[in-house]
Amino acid sequence: MVVSMTGFGRSRADSERFSVNVEVKTVNHRFCEFHIRMPRQLLKTEEKIKKKLGEHIKRGRVEVFVTLEGEGIVSRSVHIDWQALDELVHHISEIKNRYGITGEIELRDLVNRDEIIHIEEKETENEELEQLVLAAIQDAGNQLVQMRLLEGTALESDVSQNIQQLKGNLSKVKQFAPDVVEQYRDRLNKKMADFLDGQADEDRILTEVAFFADKADISEEITRLESHVVQFTEIMKSNEPLGRKLDFLLQEMNREVNTIGSKANDSRIAREVVEMKSLLEKVKEQVQNIE
Incomplete structure (x- = not known):
């Protein structure tokens, strides 16, 4: 399940003596970090607020604003x-x-x-005030969670679409890869034939082609990239916080794509590599906001 790190919730709780207003908002952050602003008499409630919100928020910068109204404050x-x-x-x-x-x-x-x-x-410090604050925190937190889930659904759709498109590009690379060595053999054969007046040295050609084939072989990179794509899709289905795992996997995917681009001496593969790098950059930006 994809959960966004961006969200907002607001709530108000009232009693005969007090009114409590709470706003909670979250943005993306590498870790789970709380910043709480509230009147001094509520400072002892800070840990309870963190615990209550921490039940739903595992990653992101959490900003909490609590204000009080009433004659008994x-x-x-x-x-x-x-x-x-x-x-x-x-x-x-x-x-x-x-x-x-x-x-x-x-x-x-x-x-x-x-x-x-x-x-x-x-x-004033009393249990009634603390309970009002925690009730407002609970309600605002629920609103926040719903917003994060809703945005997470949109993120999941966009990321999945980009990954699916990347699979299409990778499929084309896999299709073009076997032709690279044959095309190199033909070019080399023609050049040597022209240079030697039609009498090409077959042994030399075979040696050069074998060397090129080893240097330009991208089969391992393709296999690893296919495996990463499958793993990425599986992680997206997890119910645990998955942003860091996806971010790490994207680094590995980007490394394989760069290697393919540097090894495959083919214009068609180069075009697909450019497309894949562009897609990975989009996905990286999206993943930065996933819990």
């Missing part, structure tokens, strides 16, 4: 430094007495000083 309390306040009132009275200053001490003169009175905010 932050608790507030007033803190007064009574000792500092006592000293301030005492010193104000001393200043008034020493310099003969009249007037009452106003409340605003005291409460507007942050070093004496301030409001402390503390982010």
